[in-house]
Amino acid sequence: MLKITTFGLKEGYILSGRYCVVKKLGKGWEGEVYLVQEKGTKIERSVKIFFPQRNKGNKNLLFYAKKLHKLKDCDMLIQYHTQEMFVWKGMNIPYLVSEFVVGEMLSTVLKRQPNHRMRPFQAVHMLYALVKGVEKIHKQKEYHGDLHTGNIMVERYGLTFELKLVDLFHWRESTTPENIQDDICDMIRIFYDAIGGKEWYAKQPLEVKEIICGLKRSLILKKFRTSTKLREYLEELNWQI
Numbered sequence: 001m002l003k004i005t006t007f008g009l010k011e012g013y014i015l016s017g018r019y020c021v022v023k024k025l026g027k028g029w030e031g032e033v034y035l036v037q038e039k040g041t042k043i044e045r046s047v048k049i050f051f052p053q054r055n056k057g058n059k060n061l062l063f064y065a066k067k068l069h070k071l072k073d074c075d076m077l078i079q080y081h082t083q084e085m086f087v088w089k090g091m092n093i094p095y096l097v098s099e100f101v102v103g104e105m106l107s108t109v110l111k112r113q114p115n116h117r118m119r120p121f122q123a124v125h126m127l128y129a130l131v132k133g134v135e136k137i138h139k140q141k142e143y144h145g146d147l148h149t150g151n152i153m154v155e156r157y158g159l160t161f162e163l164k165l166v167d168l169f170h171w172r173e174s175t176t177p178e179n180i181q182d183d184i185c186d187m188i189r190i191f192y193d194a195i196g197g198k199e200w201y202a203k204q205p206l207e208v209k210e211i212i213c214g215l216k217r218s219l220i221l222k223k224f225r226t227s228t229k230l231r232e233y234l235e236e237l238n239w240q241i
Helices: 056-070 106-112 120-139 177-194 206-215 217-223 227-235
Strands: 019-027 031-038 044-050 080-088 091-099 152-156 162-165
Touching (some): 056 091, 106 177, 120 162, 120 177, 120 206, 177 217
Antiparallel strands (some): 031 044, 080 091, 152 162
């Protein structure tokens, strides 16, 4: 099988006679993501085009599409619309069409903050929004598996946050307790990074340190056995900050 590392679609390229490429949004191990417009309606969509060597028999695309459909009520996930196909250099190439989210990566938002960090109160609101979204995924007995500041899209922030998870995740065939635990620890790590990481940790108030637990996995999981426990803890937090 020919190994493809890029499709190199330019602005104006028409996919399946229906979608006009606006620009490339990113590239990963599995394929490339493009911003497109529907012809006629001009509605913007996002398409993920899989490299054939990463999608043998169309198994990966179908697997992800079914997972996203199962989790369609989890509003933190980008909503899947349909599967399409186009011909590229004589090959039939399948791709996923999903909603296009306007916002900024959390990593970019943090870089714009004073000292590249959030104040504790704001960071807790961000964590709370993240936990509520991931909790819905966990309740469906699924998980994310790769949570970090580079794949969390911030649509709006201030007193409250509106977040989207923009990656297509690193799902396995079945969810294990360790997968869920990884998500919980990753969310705590994101909170730790958001308040300034190691450089600022010693200066943080006790309320913050009691959430982070020194980033010790055993302590985090003893205190927050599930994402629901973490959500409830944040809701009942007695602020002295």
